[in-house]
Amino acid sequence: MTSSSADRTARPKAARRAVAASARTRQPTEVRRRLIVEAAVPLIVERGSAAVGVRDVAAAAGVSVGTVTYHFESVQEVLSEAMVLHIERYYAALSEAAARATSGAEGLRLLIDALFTDDTDRHWRMWFDYWHAGDRDQAFARGQAARYESWHGEIRSLVERGADEGDFGCADPADFAVRFAALADGLALQRLRQAPPLPTEAARRHLYRLVEVELKAAG
Template identity: 80%
Template sequence: MAPHHPEDIRMTASESRPAARTPRRAVAAAARTRQPTEVRRRLIAEAAVPLIAERGYASVGVRDVAAAAGVSVGTVTYHFDSVQEVLSEAMVLHIEAYYAALSEAAKEASGSAEALRLLVDALFTEDTDRHWRMWFDYWNAGDQDPDQGFARGQAERYAAWHDQIRSLAGRGVDEGEFTCDDLDGFTARFAALADGLALQRLRQAPPLTTEDARRHLNRLIETELRLT
């Protein structure tokens, strides 16, 4: 979606005041190294990730991103059409890194049942509250943005998450570790329950501990994936 103004969109009152964080000192022209476009884009997007975590998706503007990345506003708008595009790419980087770590942990398991337990353990810790807050913020932003590319990106992230769950369960069935009559249904219910528990965990209405969240998910696994 094209920005409403050449320098920024979604400007807030707080952005009109000087930034609380001191911007990085400009690098002397002789010391600058010209980076490929894809590298510069990634660096800018990576700089936006902690901003989203600290302030929320809707409260981050292009000036915030530029200051965090140590570049000019013009550099950001040269590489991205809008601040939404920056934040969307930042969220993709965060989500892919998060689920890649989960996948690596599952690969070290001795079997699919252990891999699923490790996955559940990793989904709910005190540290993952930050991830879940960013995840829901990202989905809410998609509802407010008419850009179809943004929606497709979200759908791809969720499809990859479903594939990861189904792959673990399917591997266990193929190896004879457990049986399941409906792998697709199990995958949908696991993902939906994880999302619902995460939202309850963040809202604490009613209160939910990380241990109880894990227990509910493990109960689903035990019920639907019958150990052989």
């Protein structure tokens, strides 16, 4: 076979490789969406969603504004997905830590310690943005309701586990879970506003006190 003949037979193979590559364009679209959403998370954490625009998101993701608007209907869609991503990751990590606890009482202590650290103000800023987003979007509000239900269930399960182990005495773990979550939210808001000032250890202490008063050891 001559050199020119070999070239002619090679060309169709190159074309087939190009077609195969173009058939994979669906995956990069989803990857690109994810990268844009990931890039938006720290922006919201640092500034709050109201201070983040489409140009900010594009710059953080290293793409053009046109790329963002191609993949998303609005910057609000990007920010909403970013908030959900952060919240789901945060509470998944809390759940995993609680599941590894050697007892229900230890799991509840781990939750309290994780809710208030020197770094969790960033989370709480995102959490309140996430909260307020439900005022603008009913679908988003339904997602928030599901997140709260799951969070309450996590607390309730730890209390029920602690009661089974003899560490807690609680007539209504579900009722306690509502008060625990409400107090945590209130303390977080006070910490962010610092009016009056609320150190991390003081926020934890209030939650520990709630546990101490309401979950008296059985027997």
